[in-house]
Amino acid sequence: MISGVSDNFRVFNQPVSNVSVTGAKAVAAESAPALPADTLTKSKSDSSARLIPKSLFCSTAAKTEETASASAVTTNSVSSWQAKWGPQVIYFPLTDRFSDGDPSNNFNVDKNNPTAYHGGDLRGVINNLDYIKGLGATCLWVAPMYDNADKVRMGDYEGTGYHGYWITDHYKVDEHQGTINDAKELVSKAHEKGMKVVLDTVLNHVAPNHPWVNDPSKHDWFHHNGGIQNWDDPWQLENRDVCGLPDLNQSNPEVYKYLLDNTLWWVKETGADGIRLDAIKHVDHQFWQKFCADIKKEMGDDFMILGEALHGDPNVVSGYMRDGMDSCFDMPLYYTIRDTIGKDGSAREIGKRFAEDSKYPDASKMVTLLDNHDFERFMNNTNNSRGEDKLKLGMDLIMTCRGIPSVYYGDETAMVGGGDPDNRRDMEFGTKPHITEHLQKLTSTRAAMPALQFGQQMEMWQDDQIYAFCRRHEGQECITVLNNSYDHQTRNIPLREGSPLHNGDVMVDVLTGDKFTVNNNCLNIGTADKQGRVLVPEKDYGNIQFKK
Ligand SMILES: [Ca+2]
Ligand SMILES: [Ca+2]
Ligand SMILES: [Ca+2]
Known part of the structure; x- marks a missing residue:
């Protein structure tokens, strides 16, 4: 997040495969043909490739061209980082727009102005920790707390630093949000409730009225290259001003030291568990490599470094993970979900996206x-048709696929909103209980299923209407079936090689309670229009403690 202007351009690569195998240990996906009849299929993705007789699969497998071919299965091993972060569900309340817990700090509040302060604060987040935990979220991403400019004019644009990304003092909590003691209390109370906290960290730029900007002794702290003109030029992205925001010169050792010291100060002062790095594609890779190494040196390997690169190309996003960031937002998958589930694209696109997972570390x-x-917001991106069903389908996907899911405040009540700043409307609590309950079913299921926290992911089916995959971990297999069409669909879906499921085993759809029995190594699954099924083994179903 930079400012009032969207920082969005996207590049898609062509898919490399129609079958993907991803997970704690990703297996390189290779182009895999549909399972042919009366032949043996050799997995090409593993040096220990085995021959898989078609008799392992149900009879329909050989009759359909839609069946994913089998791939060799690797065993999962869970690192200590993964053990800590794999189970998390992140929640992001934009502090000023979430909850007003302290009217005494409501300076210049104007709720009718979408770029003014609306009164939300750290106390409001603290007061709602039980609400957030009740959704099944386990980790807070806290918006930047730095003191921000109360008013900024950039060209025709005038606004306030209500969002936190326009820093004027790196060592002070903004007076609208609260105090450093509130920040400490937020983290300690979250920890008491078993939740983690990730701090939003802004290293690319400062506000135009930061005191450094007119300080001659700080001239070399900034690039003086003017604004970005060509958003396809990587040099400009890193070295010019984003939307009028003075661009820090991170290659200056004094700037480097200041940013590192300040980041460590916030983390140590508050006791946070990780940082979310803003606008990473606007800072050069050399900086990130050194910065991530220095943060890890100080905070340890299990400290979370999460990068934000608003880019649709896995090759670009993965570059920052190779710089030393543990994680990046999965913007490529985000775009695919928007186009496929939001705008009624072919369900095959989901499979094509996962097939690129081998590009990431x-x-x-x-x-x-x-x-x-x-x-x-997602709800504004649904061709104005069946928006809530599509939102639930999107939740079904991100709460069960590989990765650590995040929830933006208001997703749980299907809030609407156009582009920035309309996507930051005041939080609407409790307005859509059926959406909230759907999310809670998914987070409760995820919390009870190691397969959904750590499991290797394998595609089970893809066609234009249906996408299905399984997650496997230590003998547990969960299966997700997404019907992206406007019609009821039934598919006889073969189990993948090495499945711990056997004929006669029963799978329960946690969203409906419907049961399905494995027969002839297949699951015959009917799915209503724009509906997902999240299937867990009946023997594990009783372990889910559904939140209410
Ligand atoms: Ca307030
Ligand atoms: Ca301020
Ligand atoms: Ca920059």
């Missing part, structure tokens, strides 16, 4: 999302 560490504060 570890796709299972990525943070998945349906919404954030930069783009129009």
Whole structure:
């Protein structure tokens, strides 16, 4: 998030395969033909490739061209980072717009102005920790708390730093949000409730009225290259001003030291568990490599470094993970979900996206999302048709696929909103209980199923209407079936090689309670229009503690 202007351009790669196998240990996906009849299929993705007789699959497997071919299965091993972060569900309340817990700090509040302060604060977040936990979220992403400019004019645009990304003092909590003691209390109370906290960290730029900007002794702290003109030029992206925001010169060692010291100060002062790095594609890779290494040196390997690169190309996003960031937002998948579920694209696109997972150092560490504060809300992106069903379908996907899911405040009540700042409307609590309950079913299921936290992901089916995949971990298999069409669909879906499921085993759809029995190594699954099914083994179903 930079400012009032969307920082969005997207590049898609062509899919490399129609079958993907991803997870804690991703297996390189390769082009895999449909399972042929009366032949043996050799998995090409593993040096220990085995021959898979077609008799392992149900009879329809050989009759359909839609069946995913089998791939070799690797065993999962869960690192200590993964053990800590794999189970998380992140929640992002934009502080000023979430909840007003302290009217005494409501300076210049104007709720009718979408770029003014609306009165939300850290106390409001603290007061709602039980609400957030009740959704099944386990980790807070806290918007930037730095003291921000009360008023900024950039060209024709005038606004306030209500969002936190226009810093005027790196070592002070903004007076609208609260105090450093509130920040400490937020983290300690979250910890008491078993929740983690990730701090939004802004290193690319400062506000135009930051004191450094007119300080001659700080001239070399900034690039002086003017604004970005060509958003396809990587040099300009890193070295010019984004939307009028003075661009820090991170190659200046004094700037580097200041930013590192300040980041560590916030983390240590508050006791946070990780940082979310803003606008990473506007800072060069050398900086990130050194910065991530220095943060890890100080905070340890299990500290979360999450990068935000608003880019649709896995090759670009993965570059920052190779710089040392544990995770990046899965913007490529975000765009695919928008186009496919939001706008009625072919369900095959979901499979094509996962087929690119081998481009990431570890796709299972990525943070998945349906919404954030930069783009129009999911609900506004649904061709105005069946929006709530599509939102639920999107939730079914990100709460069960590989990665760490995140929820933008208001997703749980299907809030609407156009582009920035309309996507930051005041939080609407409790307005859509059926959506909230759907989310809670999914988070409760995820919390009870190691397969959904750590499991390797394998595609089970793709065609234009249906996408299905399984997640497997230590003998547990969960299966998700998404019907992206406007008609009821039934598919006889073969189990993938090595499945712990056997004929006669029963799978329960946690969303409806419907049961399905494995027969002839297949699951015959009917799915209503624009509906998902999240299937867990009946023997594990009783372990789910559904939140209310
Ligand atoms: Ca307030
Ligand atoms: Ca301020
Ligand atoms: Ca920059």
